[in-house]
Amino acid sequence: MxxxxxxxxxxxxxxxxxxxxxxxxxxxxxxxxxxxxxxxxxxxxxxxxxxxxxxxxxxxxxxxxxxxxEEPPLEGEELGTSEQETQANGVEKAVENLSISSPHPDTHAQSAPEQNGPKKKPNRxxxxxxxxxxxxxxxxxxxxxxxxxMPDLREQERTRMNQHLGRYGLQEKEIRADGHCLYAAVADQMETKGLGLAPRIQPKIIGEGDKTVPSYKKVRYAAADCIQENSGDFAPFMEEPLETYLQKIRETGEWGGHLELTALAKTYGLKINVLHGDGRIEEIGPGDGVKAEEVHEIWLGYYKHSHGLGEHYNSLRKTP
Incomplete structure (x- = not known):
């Protein structure tokens, strides 16, 4: 059809x-x-x-x-054969229609341009x-x-987020929008609270000394190792092979999302509160096996419109 x-x-x-x-x-x-x-x-x-x-x-x-x-003909370009023939026929008809008698003196000025030849055709x-x-x-x-x-979605989201931050006594710590924002925001929260970056499953970062590894990368490896150790819980939610997924977390600037937050909550024993621009709070807990008194609470801000690269996470610190 x-x-x-x-x-x-x-x-x-x-x-x-x-x-x-x-x-x-x-x-x-x-x-x-x-x-x-x-x-x-x-x-x-x-x-x-x-x-x-x-x-x-x-x-x-x-x-x-x-x-x-179709390329437009250049100005002054010669007409094609068919157009030449058409133009010639027009001239012949014009000659046939001419009167044998001499034109009246009053009409001489008006007919002069016609005697000089056919008028140039416009370039179609x-x-x-x-x-x-x-x-x-x-x-x-x-x-x-x-x-x-149209409404400025970026400005609207910023305005609403600021209102919600005041309600919960929080302030933004701007995180660079480079693909590592989720991991960098979690690292900032944990370092600010003095929790350190040692997860239950120790990440194995190959080829770099511990002091030279950026904080966000330690968090990346912690998320990847937790997913690998608990692959049965995470693999059903992946759209690609497990090893490919883990390699992207560890070695690239691939964005993180709910799956990675779940892994970080589990391996660090965290309750992660994600504040959205509409005021909704997404709570991600560590799951079973972690005592309530061992759970630490951190806050992240989620932005959908406020950053040019797309979805973004900031660290939300308590207001002094």
Missing amino acids: AETPETAEALQARHRKEQRDLVSRITQKKKSATKKTRKGVNDECERLERELKERQARELAILNGENPD AKARLARRAAEYEALAAQAKEEAAN
């Missing part, structure tokens, strides 16, 4: 949505850029805008029944390109206006 062609209205609606999404994406990228990364971010944003503009112009051309790959290819560009600019302007009128 053939796919139903996209209508002009549907195409324009999709283009506007793509423009809004791109404006939002570029805004987030530029807000999160540093002095060192600003040039690269700007170059990437320009490339994304250019690629979207070219693709949408191509789709508009196809919808209009035009060939998007250039007109098509101009029309496509105008359509794209109109869509871009409309998308930009709609994006500007």
Whole structure:
């Protein structure tokens, strides 16, 4: 069954949505850029805008029944054979229609331009390109206006989070958004509370002395080792082989989530409170086998919109 062609209205609606999404994406990228990364971010944003503009112009051309790959003729380029024949026929007809008698003196000035030859035809290819560009600019302007009128999710989340922090007597300790944020936030909480980073299952970090290993990496290895030791509890929730999953935790900047928090709560004997922007608190406990008096409580803040790279965790310290 053939796919139903996209209508002009549907195409324009999709283009506007793509423009809004791109404006939002570029805004987030530029807000999160540093002095060192600003040039690269700007170059990437320009490339994304250019690629979207070219693709949408191509789709508009196809919808209009035009060939998007057709090169516009250069100004002054000779006409093709068919156009030459058409133009010649027009000249012959014009000659046949000429009156034998001399023109009236009053009409001489008006007919003079016609005697100088046929009027130059407009460049239709250039007109098509101009029309496509105008359509794209109109869509871009409309998308930009709609994006500007959309709620600022980042600002809303920050405002709500600050309200909840005050309610629980907490303050943020900003953690670098580099893929290690969950582990770095847990490390900050434990070090601030004087708990140390020695889990029940001692992590085996190969090739590095203990003093040279960053805190977040010790936490990464602690999570990986706990998952490995209790693979029967964790493997059913994985979408890839266990060894591949563990290698990503230990050796890459792969983001952590609920699975890793569960492993850290278990191996460190923690009750991890994760505060969300909507005020919800996600509680992750150490599970069975840990006495209540041995459980230590830590707080993390979870952010969905406030950081350019996506989901993020900060350490939440008690207000002095």
